[in-house]
Amino acid sequence: MAEEQKAKGVNRRTFLQLVASIPAVGALAAFAAPLLRYLKPNLEPGLGVPQGKVPPDLAEGDLPKGEPLPIARLEELAEPWSSKFFVFTQKYPQYTPEQAKAATVPGVAIRLPWKVRFPGYKEGKEPTDIVVFSRICPHLGCIFNYVPDWREITAGYGGYVPPPERRHGLLGCPCHLSIYDPADREVPGRVLSGPAPRPPRYFVYEVRNGVIVVTAVEPGGIA
Numbered sequence: 001m002a003e004e005q006k007a008k009g010v011n012r013r014t015f016l017q018l019v020a021s022i023p024a025v026g027a028l029a030a031f032a033a034p035l036l037r038y039l040k041p042n043l044e045p046g047l048g049v050p051q052g053k054v055p056p057d058l059a060e061g062d063l064p065k066g067e068p069l070p071i072a073r074l075e076e077l078a079e080p081w082s083s084k085f086f087v088f089t090q091k092y093p094q095y096t097p098e099q100a101k102a103a104t105v106p107g108v109a110i111r112l113p114w115k116v117r118f119p120g121y122k123e124g125k126e127p128t129d130i131v132v133f134s135r136i137c138p139h140l141g142c143i144f145n146y147v148p149d150w151r152e153i154t155a156g157y158g159g160y161v162p163p164p165e166r167r168h169g170l171l172g173c174p175c176h177l178s179i180y181d182p183a184d185r186e187v188p189g190r191v192l193s194g195p196a197p198r199p200p201r202y203f204v205y206e207v208r209n210g211v212i213v214v215t216a217v218e219p220g221g222i223a
């Protein structure tokens with residue numbers, strides 16, 4: 001009899017311990033579930049596509065795309081250092097299989113007084129005197145300006161004084177004062193000063209019937 005009562009006591013104690021541990025188990029599960037969800041990949045390996053979705057046509061590459069955008073007639077940029085601002089809408093097939101996500105990228109086209117090999121024009125194989133850059137700063141994504149008068153760069157962008165051969169239109173970012181030379185003969189958009197890690201991204205463009213048409217923007221970066 002005593003044995004039976006003792007066994008009952010043990011069972012009740014075990015039961016109470018179990019009941020008492022339920023909140024702790026629940027709390028642990030609540031903590032672990034998002035962690036496990038975080039660790040579980042939700043993209044198809046190698047494709048960057050949410051599971052269960054049809055991948056984009058990878059044969060076309062993963063270049064951000066947009067509708068070709070006429071931005072200026074050639075005569076609008078007849079003068080050296082003349083410029084034209086525009087906004088391009090691009091889509092990211094590599095991130096959104098439905099290609100629905102669009103971003104707007106402000107850009108600027110500039111006529112140079114000399115020709116350079118610009119990667120956005122015939123892949124840099126033919127020299128051109130028109131360069132077209134994204135205005136999204138490669139440093140931290142601010143929108144930078146085209147400043148035709150270099151003195152304004154010196155006055156308003158941290159006191160940078162370009163050497164004599166670069167005293168012309170420059171690109172200046174107001175956020176952390178990166179300065180770029182759109183007309184550098186070897187690397188159009190070369191960083192002259194400030195923290196930017198690279199030149200601004202280029203637009204791919206072509207000239208159709210005397211009109212400059214941008215068709216894509218260099219992939220990557222903050223946009």
Ligand code: FES
Binds near residue numbers: 138141177178194195
């Ligand atoms: S965002 Fe342009 S210099 Fe920092």
